[in-house]
Amino acid sequence: MGIVAGAAPSVAGAPLWEPVAFSWPVLLILSGICLLLTVGFVVWTVLQPDEPEHDTAALVDKATRQDRETAATIRRRLDADTGRADAAEPELR
DSSP states (O other): OOOOTTOOOOOTTOTTTSOOOOOHHHHHHHHHHHHHHHHHHHHHHHHSOSSOSSOOHHHHHHHHHHHHHHHHHHHHHHHHHHTSSOTTSGGGO
């Protein structure tokens, strides 16, 4: 007795495999919910502001400056580790 690949197991009488009867009211309710959610999402998307109300330029400049300072420190540490720079600076230790 061999195993046949792809053969469905015997599920005679299993309620999971039996089809559900078609129902117009259920279909209309699900379609209405889908339509309501779609319209709500479109309205919410249209009402969202494109830009924040407050200016974020100062925050972006501060973050950029901090990132550049961090990158410069890491670059100097790597140079000091490889012997291309003086490792005597306190911040490189």
